Amino acid sequence: MFFRRLCSFLFLPPLNVKTKFYNSDRNDLFLEVQIHNVSSSTVFVQNVSLELSEMYTSVEFNTVNHDGEDECTFGTRTFLQSNEGRQYLYHLWLKQEFSEKASIIRGVTEMGKLNIVWKRNLGEMAMLETIQLKREAPGYGNMRLSLETIPDTAVLEEPFYIICKITNCSNKKMKLFLKMCDTDSTHWCGKSGRHLGKLSPSSSLCFTLTLLSLKLGLQRISGVRITDKFSKKTYGYDNIANVYVIPSVKKKS
Template sequence: MFLRNLCVFSPPQPLDVKTKFYNSDRDDLFLEIQIQNISPATVFIQHVSLELPEMYTQRPLNTLNVDGEYQCTFGTRTYLQTMEGRYYLYHLQVKGEYLERARTLCGVAKMGKLNIVWKKELGEMAMLYTVPLERKIESFGDLKLSLEKIPDTVVLEEPFQMTCKITNCSDRKMNLIVKMHNTTSVHWFGRSGSYLGKLIPGSSISFTLTLMCLQLGLRRISGLRIIDTTLKTKYRYDGAINVCVVPSMDKMES
């Protein structure tokens, strides 16, 4: 009697694929993909594509406008030598009808998959390499503060403005006011305790504040408080924003 042994071997993939998401304060993000040939043979990349969830649109950033024509940043070359790699960059945006839902997401989110069609030698049947995409979404608690507009540099002891946006990430309606507290390096202008309005879950509101820095160098903006009067909850935002403070040219010349 003879026993036949069947062994199944899974050949290793010749590609090492790394992905990284870059979050934005706005309702979009960027995806960076690094593909490296880790096999001893040349690999030919035929096609790279993304399959995203319905709530996202994509715009590849891998082309250049040369004399009115768009050309791939990699040229016409489609192969990778051993240990050679290349980068792909995509701009992802949330569709308008999904904005409120996207603003309340947290934890690990499924972001579709990355498909790479490759082959080792000319004439060889092409192979499909699929990489599932996941994005870790930072939890901002019930209320998220993001920066919409602020000068790159500000002048010492001269007022300037910054525009912020707050998003209700909770499942309840909020009734908000804003309070400002002066620090040794930052003084606020305007009436503290101003009413911002009511904010339903998933919605946002923008507001502009005026302040002045009293110390040179890179300074953290502190002393901002948002209070939900419904539950008497206070949200503190200290050091979330940095600004570069430079001396006045008029004072330097005098």
């Protein structure tokens, strides 16, 4: 009598892949992909491709233009030695037709997948490793404030302008009232205490604010207060952004 012995072997992929999303105040974000060879042998990385959901489009930062041709930032060498790693960076943003849905995206969302084709030896069949991409959408509460326009630098004691965007992330209509509070480094110019109007759910509106900086260097923009007259709730926004303040250069007569 004969007995058949079946042995099972655990297959461990040689690549350890980590992904991280970096959120932005606008409808874009960055994806960092870290690929690390955790095996004891050399791995040939044949291709790394990103397949996004229909809502997003992307541009990769893994090539450089040299004499009119795009070349990989890692050069022609596509081998990963044992314990060697590599990083890939992608810039993602919402397509125009989906931009209005950005305020209602909550929780964990499917972003697409990352495909990595690799070989251990040049003569063997290529293996495909697929990484499903999921992202935890940032929570903004009932209202979201973002900056549409802000200068990189501002001149000391000279007015500069920023354009803010308010998005109603709730399911109720809002009636907004704006108030600005001065800080020790920046003062708001114009009338503090004005109506911004009514804002329907998932809708946005933009408004322009004027500021005056009293200190040099990197200064924080703070002190925006927006009240919803319907719910009687006030939303405070501090540390909205930073602006670098430079001294004024006056022309000599």
